Amino acid sequence: MDDNFKNFLKDFVKWIKLKTRIHISDNSTLSFKQREIWWANVGLNVGSEQNGKNENFERPVLVLKKFGHHLFWAIPLTSKKKDSIYRYEINYKSHHKNILDEIVEESKTGFAILNQLKAMSSKRLIRKLGVLPKDDFNNLREELKNIL
Numbered sequence: 511m512d513d514n515f516k517n518f519l520k521d522f523v524k525w526i527k528l529k530t531r532i533h534i535s536d537n538s539t540l541s542f543k544q545r546e547i548w549w550a551n552v553g554l555n556v557g558s559e560q561n562g563k564n565e566n567f568e569r570p571v572l573v574l575k576k577f578g579h580h581l582f583w584a585i586p587l588t589s590k591k592k593d594s595i596y597r598y599e600i601n602y603k604s605h606h607k608n609i610l611d612e613i614v615e616e617s618k619t620g621f622a623i624l625n626q627l628k629a630m631s632s633k634r635l636i637r638k639l640g641v642l643p644k645d646d647f648n649n650l651r652e653e654l655k656n657i658l
Contacts, residue, residue: 525554525567532633540632542582545647546573547602549636552586560586560626570639571630572600572622574651584630585654587620596625598653604640624654 532551542548552562552569562569571584591597604618618640642650 521554524565528567529553535633537633537635540635542573542576542632542635542638544573544576545642545644547571547587547604547639547642548573549639550584550630550634551636552634560588560623566636568636570620572642572650574627574654577629580632582630582632584628585622585624585650586626586628587622589620591621595657596623598622598624598650600642600646600650602640602642602646605638622650624650624657627654 528551547570549568550562550571551567552560552571553567555561560569561567570587572587574583574585576582587600588597591599599619599621601617601619604616605613608614
């Protein structure tokens with residue numbers, strides 16, 4: 511068994527354990543809205559599907575459409591620019607706490623991976639990162655419609 515496969519198996523087992531904890535968790539008080547950008551437990555996926563990063567298999571996602579309190583369409587985000595009709599550049603304000611527990615706002619640029627649109631449970635959401643401005647959100651939706 512080669513090292514790449516061993517590492518994959520280790521990561522897969524870690525993801526299954528985390529996914530089990532996410533599934534049984536209760537975050538019924540969590541509130542999220544369209545246009546918001548969240549860190550989410552995206553997971554370890556198959557083939558060319560976008561994976562999460564770090565030990566929590568997390569990645570920022572844009573809430574494209576909300577279907578009730580617990581289900582939404584998500585578009586994964588990346589910081590890597592790629593010349594593709596499936597990448598759409600976005601600019602947004604990110605909010606996070608610094609070491610002094612103060613809210614810090616900074617401008618961010620990212621890329622929505624339009625061809626990776628997926629349904630997600632709100633149980634996967636970890637923390638809110640920011641909000642996409644309304645005009646930019648509407649432009650992104652038009653781009654998505656163009657590729658469908």
